[in-house]
Each structure stands twice: as C-alpha cells, then as structure tokens.
Amino acid sequence: MSTKNTESYIGLNIGNYNSVIAVLSAEKGVVDVIANEDGDHKTPTYLAFADSELYSGTQAKHQSIYNHSNTIVGFLETLGKGPEASPALADFFCKFTKGDDGSSHYLIAEQDGSQSKYSSYQILVKFLTQLKNTASQNLGCKIDGAVLSLHSSWSQEQVSLFTQACKEADLPVLQLIDETSAAILATDLLDSASDDNVIVVNVGATKTDLSLVNVRLGLELPVAKASTEEFSGEKVDNVLMSFFADEFKRSSSIDVIANNKNRELLKLKYGVETTKHTISNARTNSASVPCTIESLSNGFDFNSKITKLRFEMLCNRFAPVLEKHLLDLLQKSKYSPLEISKVLFVGGSAEVSQKLISKIMSMFPNATKVEHDHSADEMIAVGCANQAHLIHIAETVFDQSSPSSNSIENIKVLASPVGLKLSEDSMITVLSKNTPLPAVRDIFVNLPKDLGSTAYFAICEGKPNVMPPQPEESEEDDDDVAEPVIPAAYSPSNLLAEFSLDLPESTKDKKIKLSFHIDINQKLTVTAKDTSSNTSSSIEI
Structure with missing residues (x-):
C-alpha cells in the first residue's frame, strides 16, 4: 500500500520538564524531530496562565520568572496522586494542593481576583492539545496516528488517566510503549543478527531509570528495572546552582540560596541549565563556559565561568550512586557485569558528563556503547516515531483503550548459555541465556591445519565468569602497570555431549558449519556440516 504524503504519524515523548515530537518521513526514510513555534526541538513541559491567555512550552517557561505562581510544572508526576508527588522544581511554581473535599488541584489567580482550580488531568489535556497543534502546524496536516512513551514508574491508574487524556485531546493514539522499548527502537539493536544483553541508562529530569534487556534476534525481552532519584538532571542543576551561588556570594555578599526567593532561584536555575548543556558538549578539560545572569539579586548582575574539568569533578560525586544501583540491578537479575554486551544512554541528562559515562562503561569490560544518529534527549521520541511508522505500514489495528508494549512475556527461555567447548576455561557461546524457545543458531568454525581425518566437538553449558578486581584510579599515568x-562472559560448566565428524582429505583447511536447534521442550540438536563435501553428523541432547 502506498503512503500518501498527507499522512502523518508521529512519536511523542512527554517528559516531566521537556517534551519531544518526532516524525518518520516515508519519502526520506529518516526520522525528523519537529521544531516548535520557537524553533526549538525540545518543548518545555510548562503551562502558564497570564492575562486570560494560555501559554505552553518555551513561551510559558520564558514568562515563568515573573509569573511563577500561575505557571504549572511537574503535572505528570502528580497525575492521579496528591501534593506529596510533586517534583522539587514544582516548588518554584503554582502549588499543587489538597482541598477540603480531599481533591488535589492547582490554584490559578484570575485577573478579577478569583481563583480557578485545575486538576493534573485537566492540565495534561491542555498540554497534549498544544503539542498536537504544534505537530499539525509544523507538518501542515492533521495527525493520523501517534505512539507515545510511558513513564516506567507509572501505576495502572496513571496509565489509564494518560490514555483518557489523549482521547480528550483528540490525539489518535496507535500505541503506548515503555520508554526503554522506545529507546531501543531508535537504534539498530533489533536489526542485529547477534544476541545482546543491554543496559539502558535513562537519565531524566527527576530520576534515572536503569533497565536490563535481552535482545534476541529482533526480540526485546525485559529482564529487570530499577530507579533512583539520587542522580538526575535536576540533581546536576542543584550542584551547579550551589557552585555559582557561592561565587555570587563572594562577589556580592548576597546568599541567593538562603534568600529563597523564587524569582532569583529561577533566574539562577535557568542560567545554569544553559551553562550545563554548553559545558557538556565541550571536548577538552581546559574549555571554559560562562554563566551570565542579568540582575540576579538586588540589581547585581552575575558573570562567572566554569571549566570542563571543574564540572566533571562536580559530577563525579554521582558515580558511586550509579555504580551501586547498576550492581544491584545485575545482582537481582543474576547477571555478571561480564555478560553485558551493550550499554545505551538516553534521556536529557544521560550524556551530561563524559567522565560518568566512562566510569559506567568501565563496569562492563565486554560491552560497547550503543552509537546512534540522534541526541540522547531525542531518542525516546524517535523510537516512538519508528514504531508509529511500522504500525502504519503493517496496517495493524491496536486497541487504544488498552496500552501495550512490544515486549514479550510468559514465554519459555533457555536457563543457561549453551555452546562449543574449546578448553576447560574457554567456550564459544552459541545460544545465549534467556533465548526464547524454540531457537536456531549457526556458527562457523575453522579447523586446525594439523587436524586428522576426524573433527571432535564438545557441547556444553556455560557459567558466568567472575568479574576481576579493577585497579584503583590514579591521577598519575603509570606505563609499567599491566592492563x-x-x-569472557562465560566458561564451560556442564558437558552435555561429544560427537565427531569424519572429514574428507580436502576439508582440512575448510570451515565447518555448526547448527544448534533447541525446541520448546529444550531438546537440543547439534549438526556439524562440511560445506564443501556436504558431509554431516548430528547429535540429540
């Protein structure tokens, strides 16, 4: 079926503080991130009421310094909850309070002196409507379908409210998917022929979500999740705010933090946000980035700088927190760090510190960092756009009242890795742990040149190897210290079977194809085949 140029299917990631809209172009075959009315790829998740007008996104954020009491932020966290769920940044803005009747709402001051009440649900509907209009205006046509990401910490009640809000905003939802699934869809991990154990580090504004996912020949199998509020974009902002507030105090004798004035704190916060994003992109430790704030307090302007090295030192305090939660995640899942093959960083603050990324990667010595074409804060929306396009092309109809995920549950999987034993300490893993059953995998092996007329194969299960102690970091380079x-991730444990293959004389320098087939009842058949002579031998286990 051909796709009309007027059809538009988008991906939406609505974060606590920023939102992103993406669309996949059927003609170009690439995903574009849609710019809002101000030309920005990220739209602040802000809504403001001023002079009988409703402002959203960048415009709402810009006027929030002088209209903070009528600006609403963090409403996704309070959806279906009480005031105790409000994120820290929301304290600067319109308060989410509980009334005498037990209901929770935002109080907006009107021009005539009266107050209007809005629930988190009502604010969400208004913001979704604004995002839908932004996408429609940018694309020049109505939205035919959308895939949206779900926050991993949401309860079923919050998911239901979110789904209903999408309907009320007249947003045609094709599917709701987990943020981790969306992030993976933005990469080529599901297109790979390899089996991978992937750690997804999703650093948002208010918390960090950690996920362990098995990718098995295009299938995504969630293993475990963990979350922490000890590291987030907001935590980094707070560290920078304290750093620059001390600088301002030394030059002006004014303690902005202690004064606790919303206008001053917001000016400082927005100033350090700009500095943070700029310094994060710096490539050398000597790079210096300014932080300039006009009339920060009592008419005093603020001008200061921070180097990349100093910024990395400030962020270094979060390394033990991330390491602890990652190790807890692995322990809960019964995985060794050596079993991790890929690490994917997503979220607005995922790549804020290259030092933190390096420390996380050093935890998984057999892993590589997943590279992609989009910035980390766009990945989830890009994955949603990819999914929307796939659903449209496949002409699949989804039940919009029942959000679903592309993960697979309640299937039989392989409990231990299975492969070819090379020695007492070495093996080639062919069928990875947690591979869905049934499964087929092929490998090719080179025969030794001095091999006789018979090739022997030992099939074994594997056990995770223990991570060796890592050397402590040193400020000095020591060329004499050996790496x-x-x-490897696994070494042989249980020997399952041995069999042989008789070889013609001409086969000694050839490759042998080994095929592993395991059915749903875990009956394993291994076949060795000489591709040049078609000689083969099999064994059932």
Whole structure:
C-alpha cells in the first residue's frame, strides 16, 4: 500500500520538564524531530496562565520568572496522586494542593481576583492539545496516528488517566510503549543478527531509570528495572546552582540560596541549565563556559565561568550512586557485569558528563556503547516515531483503550548459555541465556591445519565468569602497570555431549558449519556440516 504524503504519524515523548515530537518521513526514510513555534526541538513541559491567555512550552517557561505562581510544572508526576508527588522544581511554581473535599488541584489567580482550580488531568489535556497543534502546524496536516512513551514508574491508574487524556485531546493514539522499548527502537539493536544483553541508562529530569534487556534476534525481552532519584538532571542543576551561588556570594555578599526567593532561584536555575548543556558538549578539560545572569539579586548582575574539568569533578560525586544501583540491578537479575554486551544512554541528562559515562562503561569490560544518529534527549521520541511508522505500514489495528508494549512475556527461555567447548576455561557461546524457545543458531568454525581425518566437538553449558578486581584510579599515568586481563562472559560448566565428524582429505583447511536447534521442550540438536563435501553428523541432547 502506498503512503500518501498527507499522512502523518508521529512519536511523542512527554517528559516531566521537556517534551519531544518526532516524525518518520516515508519519502526520506529518516526520522525528523519537529521544531516548535520557537524553533526549538525540545518543548518545555510548562503551562502558564497570564492575562486570560494560555501559554505552553518555551513561551510559558520564558514568562515563568515573573509569573511563577500561575505557571504549572511537574503535572505528570502528580497525575492521579496528591501534593506529596510533586517534583522539587514544582516548588518554584503554582502549588499543587489538597482541598477540603480531599481533591488535589492547582490554584490559578484570575485577573478579577478569583481563583480557578485545575486538576493534573485537566492540565495534561491542555498540554497534549498544544503539542498536537504544534505537530499539525509544523507538518501542515492533521495527525493520523501517534505512539507515545510511558513513564516506567507509572501505576495502572496513571496509565489509564494518560490514555483518557489523549482521547480528550483528540490525539489518535496507535500505541503506548515503555520508554526503554522506545529507546531501543531508535537504534539498530533489533536489526542485529547477534544476541545482546543491554543496559539502558535513562537519565531524566527527576530520576534515572536503569533497565536490563535481552535482545534476541529482533526480540526485546525485559529482564529487570530499577530507579533512583539520587542522580538526575535536576540533581546536576542543584550542584551547579550551589557552585555559582557561592561565587555570587563572594562577589556580592548576597546568599541567593538562603534568600529563597523564587524569582532569583529561577533566574539562577535557568542560567545554569544553559551553562550545563554548553559545558557538556565541550571536548577538552581546559574549555571554559560562562554563566551570565542579568540582575540576579538586588540589581547585581552575575558573570562567572566554569571549566570542563571543574564540572566533571562536580559530577563525579554521582558515580558511586550509579555504580551501586547498576550492581544491584545485575545482582537481582543474576547477571555478571561480564555478560553485558551493550550499554545505551538516553534521556536529557544521560550524556551530561563524559567522565560518568566512562566510569559506567568501565563496569562492563565486554560491552560497547550503543552509537546512534540522534541526541540522547531525542531518542525516546524517535523510537516512538519508528514504531508509529511500522504500525502504519503493517496496517495493524491496536486497541487504544488498552496500552501495550512490544515486549514479550510468559514465554519459555533457555536457563543457561549453551555452546562449543574449546578448553576447560574457554567456550564459544552459541545460544545465549534467556533465548526464547524454540531457537536456531549457526556458527562457523575453522579447523586446525594439523587436524586428522576426524573433527571432535564438545557441547556444553556455560557459567558466568567472575568479574576481576579493577585497579584503583590514579591521577598519575603509570606505563609499567599491566592492563588487567578481562575474561569472557562465560566458561564451560556442564558437558552435555561429544560427537565427531569424519572429514574428507580436502576439508582440512575448510570451515565447518555448526547448527544448534533447541525446541520448546529444550531438546537440543547439534549438526556439524562440511560445506564443501556436504558431509554431516548430528547429535540429540
């Protein structure tokens, strides 16, 4: 079926403080992130009431310094909850309070002196409507379908409210998917022929979500999740605010933090946000980035700088927190750090510190960082756009009242890795742990040149190797210190079977194809085949 140029299917990621809209172009085959009315790819998740007008996104954020009491932020966190769920930044803005009747709402001051009440749900509907209009105006046509991301911490009640809000905003939802699934869809991980164990580090404004996911030949299998509020974009902002507030105090004798005035704190916060994003993109430790704020307090302007090295040192305090939660995640899942093959960083603050990224990668010596074409804060929306396009092309109809995920549950999987034993300490993993059953995998092996007329194969299960102790960091370079030897993810444990293949004389320098087939009842058949002579041998286990 051909796709009309007027059809538009988008992906939406609505974060606590920023939102992103993406669309996949059927003609170009690439995903574009839609700019809002102000030309920005990120739209602040802000809504403001002023002079009988409703402002959203960048415009709402710009006027929030002088209209903070009528500006609403953090309403996704309070959806279906009480005031205790409000994120820290929301304290600067319109308060989410509980009334005498037990209901929670935002109080907006009107021009005539009266007050209007809005629930988190009502604010969400208004913001969704604004995002839908932004996308429609940018694309020049109505939205035919959208895939939206779900926050991992949401309860079923919050998901239901979110779904209903989309309907009320007249947003045609095709599917709701988990943020981790959306992030993976934005990469080529599901297109790979390999089996991977992937750690997804999703650093948002208010918390960090950690996920362990198995990718098995295009299938995404969630293993475990964890969350922490000890590291987030907001935490980094707070560290920078304290750093620059001390600088301002030394020059002006004014303590902005202690004064606790919303206008001053918001000016400081927005100033350090700009500085944070700029310094994060710096490539050298000597790079210096200014923080300039006009009339920060009592008419005093603020001008200061921070180097990349100093910024990395400030962020370094979060490394032990991330390491602890990642190790807890692995322990809960019964995985070794050596079993992780890929690490994916997503979220607005995921790549704020290159030092933190390096420390996380050093935890997984057999892993590589997943590279992609989009910035980390766009990945989830891009994945949603990819999914929307796939749903449209497949002409699949989804039940919009029942949000679903592209993950697979309640299937039989392989409990331990299975492969070819090379020695007492070495093996080639062919069928990875947690591979869905049934499964087929092929490998090719080179025969030794001095091999006789028979090739022998030992099939075994594997056990995770223990992560060796890592050397402590040193400020001094020591060329005499040898790099630690990093073992493979697995070593042989149980020997399952041995069999042989008789070889013609001409086969000695050829490759042998080994095929592993395991059915749903875990009966394993291994076949060795000489591709040049078609000689083969099999064994059932």
